[in-house]
Amino acid sequence: MRRFRCPLGRLLLGAVLMTGACEEPEINQPGLLGGWTTAGCEFSRSPETMTVGGHVVPVTSERLAAAMARIDAGGRTDHAGSYAGLEVDQERVRAIVYRVPSATFDDFIRRAAQDACIFVRDAEHSLSELAGWQAGITADLDTWKSRGVRISTISARHDGVGIEIGTQDVERARREMRRHYGRSAPLIFVEEGPVTPVRSRGVPTAPQDGG
Template identity: 30%
Template sequence: MDQKMLDAIGDISHAGDRQFKSSFTGAKLVPEQAFAVVYRKPSKAFDAYIEKVSRGKCIYIRDARFTKAELWGHAMRIEKERPYWRERGIEVNHFTVETDGSVVEVGVLPEDLAQALVELPQRYGTAIPPDRSAGAYSARGRLGTGRDSRPVPVLSGRGHRHPAPCGPGGTAGGTLLG
């Protein structure tokens, strides 16, 4: 990954967190394939900014269901309610937000997972797909050490597509909108 790409993603992330909060979700570098992905809610202004600072580098723009601010707002609501969950026998101990804007994951103790998979969605009005089991998440090594917590998705959007490598016919000015 060269310095121009790092600078471009740094500028995009910085502006996303400040100027484009209502659109920006996250940015992900894929150094082994020399490209980056910016996730955002569609915004002509933000897309134009990304094009401007892309420095001719391969940066894919992908739709996201939620912004970073929305996801962290949801996570902080759960954080404020930790005493409630403790009273119910669920120890909430970690949060993470997916860069692609698809999910807030909440870490709970392994012995609390079954109850959390039922009660967190009930309280927050979200659905957890039934195939999202503790084993599937712990195998991904997402939160903590993998021994002290298991993530529970509590706000789900749509998944992302992996882009094809940038190249002839695949990009417009280094950026593929889609």
């Protein structure tokens, strides 16, 4: 799964519209990564495209973008205890929504989707829960720096798996941060070098087949 992370100073409260693998969801399967689809997925659609630098690339259709905006807005407000995030797959003209199972939020997604194709998958943690963890770790950055644990990036995974910690010393960070926050803390450690400036990439999209 390809991910975009935020450098310190531009920390996100949630990685929304993030990229992810595009395997077909296991429809109507219980448990994590099980899920269901909205009625709009019964209809096939051709991806919309534009030409950039002589290359034809897919773009998000207006209808799908509007449905995603409605779901994201409702998820962050009325359904914050369930909503984890979403990603867009322009090639297949669909979006994938991750949420802690909630019948009320599911009903909202069905209405908000209208005729757009939305895959709904289970998540372990909601965006609001991960935002709390992210805020706490961010507040402790000076402490970790004084202990020699240099954190490059912090981001809440859009699929609700946990908080991703980018650091040059993965093993040390894992050992000391789990000792401090507890072994049940939803922390994921990845090797990442010093902070470097990044440019805005616009709305990230799911990688195509083989990507």
